[in-house]
Amino acid sequence: MDWLSLGMAAVGLLGSLIWLGFFGVAARHRDWVRRVRDLPVNEPAGGWPSVAVLFAARDEARSVEQAARTMLALDYPWLEVVAIDDRSTDGTGEILDRLAAEDRRMRVVHVAELPAGWLGKTHALQVGAEETSAEWLLFTDADVMFDPLVLRRTVGHAVAEGLDHLTVTPDLPTQGEGERVFLAMFQVGLALYAPGWDLEKPRKKAAMGIGAFNLVRASAFRAIGGFERIALSVDDDVQLGRSLKWAGYRSRMVLGTGAISVRWQQGLGGMIRGLEKNFFAGSRFDLGRVALYTLGQVVVGFGPFLGLISGPAWVRGVCGVAIVVMAILLTLMGRQCGLRPYHALTMPLSAMVCIAALLRSTWKTLRQRGICWRGHLYPLAPLRDHVRRRERWMRELWLSTR
Numbered sequence: 001m002d003w004l005s006l007g008m009a010a011v012g013l014l015g016s017l018i019w020l021g022f023f024g025v026a027a028r029h030r031d032w033v034r035r036v037r038d039l040p041v042n043e044p045a046g047g048w049p050s051v052a053v054l055f056a057a058r059d060e061a062r063s064v065e066q067a068a069r070t071m072l073a074l075d076y077p078w079l080e081v082v083a084i085d086d087r088s089t090d091g092t093g094e095i096l097d098r099l100a101a102e103d104r105r106m107r108v109v110h111v112a113e114l115p116a117g118w119l120g121k122t123h124a125l126q127v128g129a130e131e132t133s134a135e136w137l138l139f140t141d142a143d144v145m146f147d148p149l150v151l152r153r154t155v156g157h158a159v160a161e162g163l164d165h166l167t168v169t170p171d172l173p174t175q176g177e178g179e180r181v182f183l184a185m186f187q188v189g190l191a192l193y194a195p196g197w198d199l200e201k202p203r204k205k206a207a208m209g210i211g212a213f214n215l216v217r218a219s220a221f222r223a224i225g226g227f228e229r230i231a232l233s234v235d236d237d238v239q240l241g242r243s244l245k246w247a248g249y250r251s252r253m254v255l256g257t258g259a260i261s262v263r264w265q266q267g268l269g270g271m272i273r274g275l276e277k278n279f280f281a282g283s284r285f286d287l288g289r290v291a292l293y294t295l296g297q298v299v300v301g302f303g304p305f306l307g308l309i310s311g312p313a314w315v316r317g318v319c320g321v322a323i324v325v326m327a328i329l330l331t332l333m334g335r336q337c338g339l340r341p342y343h344a345l346t347m348p349l350s351a352m353v354c355i356a357a358l359l360r361s362t363w364k365t366l367r368q369r370g371i372c373w374r375g376h377l378y379p380l381a382p383l384r385d386h387v388r389r390r391e392r393w394m395r396e397l398w399l400s401t402r
Contacts, residue, residue, distance in 0.1 A: 008307065008310040008311070009310050009312065009315050011303045011306050011307070012303045012310065012311055013307055013311065013318060013319070015299045015300055015306075015322070016321070016322030017322075018300055019322040019325050020322055023325045023329060026195075026197075026329070029196075029197035033196070034157075034255065035254065035256075036147075036153050036256050036257070036258075037258050039254070040153070041149060041153055041156065042156050044155075044156055044159040044160060048077050048078055048152075048155070049078065049135040049136055049155065050080075050136070051076060051078060051080075051151060052079075052080045052081070052082050052137055052138070053071050053079065053140060053151075054083075054125055054132070054137060054139055054140070055067075055082075055083060055139070055144075056120070056125055057083060057092050058085075058087060058121075059088050059089060060090075060092050060143065061095060064083075064142045065095050067142055067144055067145060068083060068096065068142075069099070070145045071146060072099070072103050072106060074150065075149055075151070075152060076151040076155070079105055080105050080106070080132060080134060081105055081106040082131055082132055083106060083107070083128075083142075084109045085111065086123075086124040086374075087113075093108070093110055109124075111124050111127060114376065117231055117232065119233070119234065119378065122236050125139055125236075126228070129218075134218060135218055135219075136155060136158070136216070136217060137215070137217075137218050137221055138151070138213065139214040139215075139237070139240070140212055140213055141262065144170065144213070144262045147259040147260070149259075150168075150256075153259075154166055154213075154215055154254070155215070158215060158217075158252075161252070163252050164216065164244060164249035165214070165216050165217070165220065165244045165245070165250070166213075166254060167208060167213060167214050167241055167252075168215075168253070168255070169253065169255050169336060170210070170212040170256045170260040171256060171261035171262075171337070172261070172262065172263075172337040173337075173338075174337050177346075178267060178268030178269075179265070179267065179337075180343060181268070181346050181350045181353060182354065182357075183271075183334065183339065183350075184339055185300075185350035187334055188300065188329075188330075188333070189297070190208075191333055192300075193206075196208075199245065199253050200251070200252055202250075202402075205246070206245075208241050208242075208251075209238050209239070209242065209244075210253075214237055220244055220247075220249045221244075224243050224244060224397075229243065229393055230390060231386070232386035233281075233386070233387075234277055234278055234281035234371060235278060242394065243394065246398045247397045247401060248397075271357070272357045272360065275357050276361045276364050277361070277373050278361065279360075279361035279362070280361040280362045280371075281371065281383070283358070283362070284387045284391070285365070285380065285387060287362070290358060290359070290362050294355050294358060294359070297351045297354055297355050298351065301347050301348055301351020301354075302347075302348045304319040304322040304323050304326065307319035308320060308323070323345075324344075326344040326347060327343075327344035330347075366380070369381075371383065
């Protein structure tokens with residue numbers, strides 16, 4: 001066997017062992033899976049706590065009314081909806097004002113200026129949170145659709161289980177194989193980054209927050225300073241969940257199958273463009289991490305297939321089993337976005353597309369020396385400085401609560 005074949009076989013074996021190991025761990029923790037639709041609608045012993053649904057909207061005139069109406073249709077006794085119009089120029093504010101005039105449970109806050117040191121979204125949500133005295137805060141997005149019983153199920157579950165933070169994975173309706181191919185590797189990456197079962201373990205650092213549904217106990221949110229410490233975090237939803245978990249609060253993730261949905265991006269190109277602000281930010285604007293994540297996607301996405309065509313018989317056998325396991329896991333993890341067993345065969349393509357999206361995000365951020373989001377350029381130097389300060393604060397949180 002030549003050196004190239006040996007290297008391909010080694011990558012194949014490593015990638016296969018990652019898949020097989022993850023499958024084994026997931027099988028041992030299969031009882032952690034909970035779905036919103038399966039949670040009981042039971043009133044907590046002390047009665048239903050008050051809940052404020054908060055979302056920021058900037059130039060969302062196309063979809064904001066439909067989403068806001070599903071929020072107002074939520075079947076919950078102590079509900080208020082706080083909509084923050086974040087400097088919109090397309091009529092979003094007028095739509096929200098009209099809805100508020102129709103339903104007194106809805107309040108609209110108009111943000112005219114963005115102060116230094118904040119992203120538009122984090123600032124808007126912080127402003128909204130300061131406008132309510134509700135016991136629980138649900139941070140969501142302006143394009144999320146809800147089943148009417150979502151709040152009764154999730155709030156009842158959170159109170160009964162003594163949780164401080166409950167995040168829900170939404171359905172991601174897809175159109176076309178391009179979107180599903182992209183989401184295959186994307187879903188795998190999230191699962192490896194933060195396995196759902198580890199979110200509930202206080203000694204594990206795994207944490208997650210999902211922008212479509214971050215339900216937070218208001219006292220816990222205020223105790224960590226709200227969004228102030230993550231004011232310039234592009235992945236604010238993830239960092240909110242992480243800061244709560246690392247501060248010692250109880251966190252859990254639930255599947256929103258059939259209960260929460262969002263049409264995330266349109267087409268494969270839309271998904272790549274939609275993540276151009278997130279991928280490099282998720283790498284903490286660190287080229288070393290970009291290289292590491294790229295290598296990881298090569299190993300996980302290409303590995304089993306490389307070993308299948310280049311390794312000795314026993315390696316090929318291991319890689320073949322890993323591909324079967326890959327098909328099973330993708331089917332289970334990808335039900336909310338339409339993945340099927342055959343998407344295991346497209347995993348190398350999925351890895352290639354995700355790598356291209358990561359490199360594109362990195363190149364574009366470096367080229368324009370910042371992130372352009374909703375028409376505003378956030379310079380790279382302050383973003384990097386924020387990440388350094390945020391990570392220092394996170395480490396202090398972790399050490400002080402463990």
